[in-house]
Amino acid sequence: xxxxxxxxxxxxxxxxQDGKRRRVAVAAAEDADVxxxxxxxxxxxxxxxxLYGDEKKIRDLAAKQNLSLDHLDIINQxxxxxxxxxxxxxxxxxxxxxxxxGFVSTSDLLKGVLDKRFNLRASxxxxxxxxxxxxxxxxxxxITDGGMVVKPTVDQKYDMLKNAVMVGRALGISPVKVALxxxxxxxxxxxxxxxxxxxxxxxxxxxxxxxxxxxxxxxxDVAFSPDVAAHVGIQNSVAGQAxxxxxxxxxxxxxxxxxxxxxxxxxxxxxxxGAKVPVSLVSRTDPVLGKKTSIALACLIADLYRREGKEQR
Amino acid sequence: xxxxxxxxxxxLARALSLASNKGKVRAALMGADDSPHVEALxxxxxxxxxxxxxxxxxxVVERIVVQYGxxxxxxxxxxxxxxxxxxxTAVRLASENGVDLLIRGTVTTVGVLNRLxxxxxxxxxxxxxxxxxxxxxxxxYPRLLLLSDSAVNIAPDVTKKIAIVQNALSVARLLGVDKxxxxxxxxxxxxxxxxxxxxxxxxxxxxxxxxxxKNCFIDGPLSMDVAVLPEVAKQKGAVSEVAGRADIVIxxxxxxxxxxxxxxxxMVKAKTAGVVVGGKVPIAISSRCDTVDSMHNSLALxxxxxxxxxx
Numbered sequence: 001x002x003x004x005x006x007x008x009x010x011x012x013x014x015x016x017q018d019g020k021r022r023r024v025a026v027a028a029a030e031d032a033d034v035x036x037x038x039x040x041x042x043x044x045x046x047x048x049x050x051l052y053g054d055e056k057k058i059r060d061l062a063a064k065q066n067l068s069l070d071h072l073d074i075i076n077q078x079x080x081x082x083x084x085x086x087x088x089x090x091x092x093x094x095x096x097x098x099x100x101x102g103f104v105s106t107s108d109l110l111k112g113v114l115d116k117r118f119n120l121r122a123s124x125x126x127x128x129x130x131x132x133x134x135x136x137x138x139x140x141x142x143i144t145d146g147g148m149v150v151k152p153t154v155d156q157k158y159d160m161l162k163n164a165v166m167v168g169r170a171l172g173i174s175p176v177k178v179a180l181x182x183x184x185x186x187x188x189x190x191x192x193x194x195x196x197x198x199x200x201x202x203x204x205x206x207x208x209x210x211x212x213x214x215x216x217x218x219x220x221d222v223a224f225s226p227d228v229a230a231h232v233g234i235q236n237s238v239a240g241q242a243x244x245x246x247x248x249x250x251x252x253x254x255x256x257x258x259x260x261x262x263x264x265x266x267x268x269x270x271x272x273x274g275a276k277v278p279v280s281l282v283s284r285t286d287p288v289l290g291k292k293t294s295i296a297l298a299c300l301i302a303d304l305y306r307r308e309g310k311e312q313r
Numbered sequence: 314x315x316x317x318x319x320x321x322x323x324x325l326a327r328a329l330s331l332a333s334n335k336g337k338v339r340a341a342l343m344g345a346d347d348s349p350h351v352e353a354l355x356x357x358x359x360x361x362x363x364x365x366x367x368x369x370x371x372x373v374v375e376r377i378v379v380q381y382g383x384x385x386x387x388x389x390x391x392x393x394x395x396x397x398x399x400x401x402t403a404v405r406l407a408s409e410n411g412v413d414l415l416i417r418g419t420v421t422t423v424g425v426l427n428r429l430x431x432x433x434x435x436x437x438x439x440x441x442x443x444x445x446x447x448x449x450x451x452x453x454y455p456r457l458l459l460l461s462d463s464a465v466n467i468a469p470d471v472t473k474k475i476a477i478v479q480n481a482l483s484v485a486r487l488l489g490v491d492k493x494x495x496x497x498x499x500x501x502x503x504x505x506x507x508x509x510x511x512x513x514x515x516x517x518x519x520x521x522x523x524x525x526x527k528n529c530f531i532d533g534p535l536s537m538d539v540a541v542l543p544e545v546a547k548q549k550g551a552v553s554e555v556a557g558r559a560d561i562v563i564x565x566x567x568x569x570x571x572x573x574x575x576x577x578x579x580m581v582k583a584k585t586a587g588v589v590v591g592g593k594v595p596i597a598i599s600s601r602c603d604t605v606d607s608m609h610n611s612l613a614l615x616x617x618x619x620x621x622x623x624x
Binding site for chain 2: 134136137146147150151181182183184190191192193219220221224225228231232245247248249250251252253254255256258259260261262263264266284285
């Protein structure tokens with residue numbers, strides 16, 4: 001099982017050593033931070049890359065920060081929309097495994113990814129999963145969704161749950177333990193979020209959702225601390241052992257994750273899932289290690305998709 | 314105003330010096346059948362901060378206090394064998410001015426709040442909003458960071474958010490922050506109509522700009538990193554009195570505040586304290602993931618508030 005950001009990077013390198021180096025297609029690659037991230041990921045043996053974008057800008061940006069572009073494919077496409085479509089097409093054709101966001105808005109990128117002609121939609125809901133390596137915690141911790149779905153409905157929460165389980169499986173976790181967040185550990189009509197938890201659990205049970213265990217509502221402390229879970233007497237297979245914390249709003253996911261990045265020195269890797277190809281995005285403010293981990297994480301998810309795709313055929 | 318309190322040891326020192334002038338804080342522990350809470354309370358008693366009142370099953374409470382070297386006969390122990398009676402006793406004490414500070418022990422927060430908010434409980438002051446304010450001491454932050462509301466108000470509207478801000482401001486001022494900096498948290502630092510919480514933050518912030526909320530700076534919406542990291546604030550072009558140096562962060566809803574509090578306590582290992590304010594007396598509340606030190610910090614913060622309530 002993969003337990004740290006170093007493990008994530010190592011697992012992606014291993015793919016490369018086994019001749020399964022994953023290729024990242026960058027849309028609108030004229031972005032200094034993205035170029036730096038892709039360069040270091042390539043140098044670490046994490047991925048190969050195809051950069052779609054304004055070649056002159058790409059070369060200027062690289063020169064400015066003394067960045068080599070050796071071994072990175074550059075496909076000149078100064079029109080950002082066209083560069084999105086070409087990057088997505090490469091993935092749709094099976095020649096790229098990961099789509100990465102460059103100097104283009106997330107919504108414009110996702111419009112391209114979900115364009116019907118590419119047939120890449122896998123879930124009704126695209127959602128963001130934050131994978132956090134928190135030094136004070138004994139395993140990776142995933143939070144969804146602090147980046148995409150603002151105020152998810154029960155249906156969307158259920159999709160988010162399935163998307164996050166995919167990410168957990170790509171990290172070698174089985175079963176993936178998902179805690180449904182609430183401020184209290186019981187279902188209460190005063191707290192609508194706790195009612196949603198009950199519905200999501202019911203659906204997971206009815207569908208006999210595989211590869212995961214789902215429980216809630218529960219507080220963050222019950223989800224991640226066996227001591228607290230025991231203290232409050234909550235006994236289920238998730239309490240104290242959660243891998244995923246499914247939050248009720250974008251604010252909850254975002255602010256909780258950021259508090260650990262800022263104050264607990266957590267390494268953060270983010271990915272958007274719900275398409276047949278993972279979408280990688282790094283923020284300007286992420287440190288290099290986080291950016292590399294994000295790309296490596298997307299490569300692992302892509303590898304899982306490939307393996308499952310083969311099994312299905 | 315005296316120097317700003319930026320650590321819990323300074324907070325305790327301030328509370329102790331006030332107590333030595335104004336008299337000890339009469340502090341009642343609701344549900345004293347719990348060693349960590351009793352330990353924190355008796356520590357504060359030894360320090361001269363509080364005169365403790367322990368409410369709970371007499372024999373259990375006696376057994377616990379003996380462990381900490383206190384002869385039971387020298388303590389005020391009120392026998393109570395069920396939580397409902399414990400809470401009722403504490404609320405009565407508060408309404409009769411027999412106590413300055415309540416501490417939640419083994420009783421549930423919901424149980425306490427339901428009773429306190431009940432009709433004729435004598436706990437509410439007019440229409441004042443009751444809210445929970447917590448404080449964090451973080452190794453990488455140069456001041457105490459206040460957060461509200463992780464325990465009382467579930468999905469506050471703008472009107473309630475203003476009252477939550479006011480309550481938090483009153484706590485910050487007791488810490489010696491004359492013009493507190495308040496961040497209205499959201500997932501982003503810009504306004505998107507599709508994200509209602511960014512609108513709430515913007516409204517409250519604008520009200521402060523217009524002088525409708527006084528003696529403070531409020532900026533919102535702000536993301537967590539922009540609120541507390543000066544370099545990120547700068548990088549993202551968020552220029553304000555608040556960005557990068559918030560004294561107070563206001564979460565958009567209870568779930569956000571609650572998860573944030575617990576991540577701070579468990580993963581960040583921050584030193585924590587928490588108090589319900591806005592009622593007749595403050596109520597010190599520790600989360601179940603908190604340590605004895607944190608309970609003691611809550612007592613010190615609650616005592617500081619209680620001593621300032623005294624004329």
